[in-house]
Amino acid sequence: MSIQEASERLRNLPYEDIGVAKLDHHRSLRSGFGEVVFCQGKATEHLVKIYEAFWRDGVRVLGTRATPEQFEAVHQAVAAAQYDPLARTIRIGDAPRLAGKIAVCTGGTADIPVAEEAAVTAEFFGSQVERIYDVGVAGIHRLLSNLPKIRDANAIVAVAGMEGALAGVVAGLVDKPVIAVPTSVGYGASFGGVSALLTMLNSCAEGIGVVNIDNGFGAGYLATQINRLALCGTTRATD
Numbered sequence: 001m002s003i004q005e006a007s008e009r010l011r012n013l014p015y016e017d018i019g020v021a022k023l024d025h026h027r028s029l030r031s032g033f034g035e036v037v038f039c040q041g042k043a044t045e046h047l048v049k050i051y052e053a054f055w056r057d058g059v060r061v062l063g064t065r066a067t068p069e070q071f072e073a074v075h076q077a078v079a080a081a082q083y084d085p086l087a088r089t090i091r092i093g094d095a096p097r098l099a100g101k102i103a104v105c106t107g108g109t110a111d112i113p114v115a116e117e118a119a120v121t122a123e124f125f126g127s128q129v130e131r132i133y134d135v136g137v138a139g140i141h142r143l144l145s146n147l148p149k150i151r152d153a154n155a156i157v158a159v160a161g162m163e164g165a166l167a168g169v170v171a172g173l174v175d176k177p178v179i180a181v182p183t184s185v186g187y188g189a190s191f192g193g194v195s196a197l198l199t200m201l202n203s204c205a206e207g208i209g210v211v212n213i214d215n216g217f218g219a220g221y222l223a224t225q226i227n228r229l230a231l232c233g234t235t236r237a238t239d
Helices: 003-011 027-031 044-056 068-077 109-124 137-144 147-151 166-171 188-201 216-231
Strands: 015-017 022-024 036-038 061-064 082-084 089-092 101-106 128-132 155-160 178-182 208-210
Touching: 022 044, 036 044, 044 061, 044 068, 044 089, 061 109, 068 082, 068 089, 089 109, 101 109, 101 147, 101 166, 101 216, 109 128, 109 155, 109 178, 109 216, 128 147, 137 166, 155 166, 155 216, 166 178, 166 188, 166 208, 178 188, 178 216, 188 208
Parallel strands: 036 061, 101 128, 101 155, 155 178, 178 208
Antiparallel strands: 015 022, 061 089, 082 089
């Protein structure tokens, strides 16, 4: 490249200040994952500027907790933007598929939006995802009939509200790490997901890690990190 081109590229490293935000272009070099935008609470015009900057630089980007109105504004500026209304994500660019697999399970259908945030995040960063929904302990035969698919994964994300028992049951049946995601689904005494959170934290089953209430993104990200480690020596994971 020319000196001018090199100077232009170096000018925005390690981050680019666009006034409303400082875009971290070195994050993928440090952690293997590019920057993710938390859309909730951001002014729409600021979000549009962020996506325009990433698109201009040819950077793949995932935004979480986005509203349909935010997506419409972004899509008008960046036609390549794609929206998942269930996961509430705005995505630009696709990731290569990896050989490994993550299983995302839910206790009930009300937990699916959080599970989809986890699944879409994992897929964006290159993991294959097996979705196994509505297999809660109220009908445990549904879970048992899906055990072969769950055991085939390198990591399992267990998403549940109410009493949050799914993660502990799954962890007692598999030899893979389980990432428990409590959801805010439940009646009054579930305290907006605190009941499920405490159940998961106090599970007597080994091999469980717990993320925050409704944090599907954090679970999908962590599951992909585990998946990449599992693939070391077979397929090198790259962002």
